[in-house]
Amino acid sequence: MPACCSDKTNAENCDPCNPPEVSCHNEGAVVSGGVGGDVISWFSDMVDHCYEYACTEKKKGRKIVGIMCEYTPRELIMAAGAIPVSLCGGSGEMIPAAEHDLPANLCPLIKSTYGYSMEKANPFLEMADLLVAETTCDGKKKMYELLAKRHPMHVLELPQKPDDPEAFEHWVYELQMLRKELSRRFQVQITDEALREACREMNRERKLRRDLAALMKADSPPMTGRELLDLKSLISCIPADFEQYEKAVKNLPGRQITPATGKRVRVMLTGVPLPHNAERVMDIIEDNGGIVVCQENCTGIKPLIEDVDSEAEDPLRALAEKYFHLPCSVMTENRKRLDLLRDLAVEYKAGCVIELIWQACITYEVESFHVRQMVENEMKLPYLRIGTDYSPSDSARIAMRVQALFETIQGRRNR
Numbered sequence: 311m312p313a314c315c316s317d318k319t320n321a322e323n324c325d326p327c328n329p330p331e332v333s334c335h336n337e338g339a340v341v342s343g344g345v346g347g348d349v350i351s352w353f354s355d356m357v358d359h360c361y362e363y364a365c366t367e368k369k370k371g372r373k374i375v376g377i378m379c380e381y382t383p384r385e386l387i388m389a390a391g392a393i394p395v396s397l398c399g400g401s402g403e404m405i406p407a408a409e410h411d412l413p414a415n416l417c418p419l420i421k422s423t424y425g426y427s428m429e430k431a432n433p434f435l436e437m438a439d440l441l442v443a444e445t446t447c448d449g450k451k452k453m454y455e456l457l458a459k460r461h462p463m464h465v466l467e468l469p470q471k472p473d474d475p476e477a478f479e480h481w482v483y484e485l486q487m488l489r490k491e492l493s494r495r496f497q498v499q500i501t502d503e504a505l506r507e508a509c510r511e512m513n514r515e516r517k518l519r520r521d522l523a524a525l526m527k528a529d530s531p532p533m534t535g536r537e538l539l540d541l542k543s544l545i546s547c548i549p550a551d552f553e554q555y556e557k558a559v560k561n562l563p564g565r566q567i568t569p570a571t572g573k574r575v576r577v578m579l580t581g582v583p584l585p586h587n588a589e590r591v592m593d594i595i596e597d598n599g600g601i602v603v604c605q606e607n608c609t610g611i612k613p614l615i616e617d618v619d620s621e622a623e624d625p626l627r628a629l630a631e632k633y634f635h636l637p638c639s640v641m642t643e644n645r646k647r648l649d650l651l652r653d654l655a656v657e658y659k660a661g662c663v664i665e666l667i668w669q670a671c672i673t674y675e676v677e678s679f680h681v682r683q684m685v686e687n688e689m690k691l692p693y694l695r696i697g698t699d700y701s702p703s704d705s706a707r708i709a710m711r712v713q714a715l716f717e718t719i720q721g722r723r724n725r
Contacts, residue, residue, distance in 0.1 A: 648681070
């Protein structure tokens with residue numbers, strides 16, 4: 311999301327942000343089956359739709375809660391009558407401002423998120439009544455200390471031993487504290503039934519997005535990986551989005567893309583998330599003969615795999631179970647991610663695995679050792695690790711490496 315406010319001190323009244331042109335990475339592509347294309351066009355204006363929805367609901371008295379990571383349960387925020395908005399920064403334009411306070415060799419996602427605050431350039435951040443942050447990586451949690459000087463914030467302490475029963479109990483406690491903080495700050499009672507209803511809504515959205523992801527299992531997928539990546543929203547469970555998701559599930563099967571997706575190299579993309587405006591590497595992969603059939607990351611299928619038991623006797627505990635199971639690289643040991651990668655590669659018939667790592671993302675950087683070993687030695691698939699940031703300066707080099715990978719795969723096919 312680029313800077314969008316001419317009057318930076320009054321972000322609530324500024325124009326909505328303009329997302330990038332969806333065709334910029336797919337020039338020359340020809341599509342038949344226009345109904346599915348209408349849905350893709352809808353989500354190309356996703357930021358505008360979210361801004362309009364947030365402003366309309368805020369005028370009705372609803373609160374805006376910014377979230378920084380998939381570990382924050384949107385259901386708790388929704389049960390409090392508030393609107394959860396994802397605030398991860400994807401714009402390189404925001405990084406120079408952030409580097410006044412943050413080190414230059416920090417993760418670009420962290421710097422971009424903070425830069426939006428310094429520039430007052432994200433209307434969702436400026437209208438937020440509360441930010442919820444999680445102690446995931448060291449860079450994020452130290453940045454939150456600075457961000458908290460500018461915005462009201464509640465920090466969730468995320469335990470990082472996924473198989474430790476005591477760690478899970480501490481996570482339950484942290485969600486109980488978030489529930490109390492939302493109730494206190496917004497003067498609402500978060501009932502179990504409200505929580506169950508929010509879980510049902512989020513389960514519905516996850517199911518629809520899983521169904522869309524499953525379309526990529528086809529021999530000739532009806533959309534590109536970038537188009538699938540764009541079929542998401544900064545705000546969950548907007549009624550108009552539900553309508554569009556349902557249309558997409560119904561109408562996208564059978565859609566044809568030229569050049570045909572079935573002739574491209576099938577790629578499973580893993581590693582760091584790709585926030586809005588940070589899709590450059592995805593575009594490079596698909597501009598050079600690949601199609602990303604599966605995105606095992608936090609902006610892909612990883613947070614959609616598991617639902618919440620909305621009928622559980624203790625819905626908060628059920629919520630804690632779902633979110634604590636996310637196999638992020640901050641967890642140790644993170645065997646569940648390797649299991650997920652192994653299963654998804656078979657399910658989506660991946661021809662190779664490309665791992666994307668943002669500069670200074672230490673947890674994914676180190677964990678790539680285990681991923682590469684498993685992919686090459688056990689799964690017998692080609693593997694490529696791409697380390698980069700938000701700058702386009704290395705795009706040509708990345709494209710050459712991707713082309714070399716695909717040429718090797720095509721050569722094996724021909725033999």
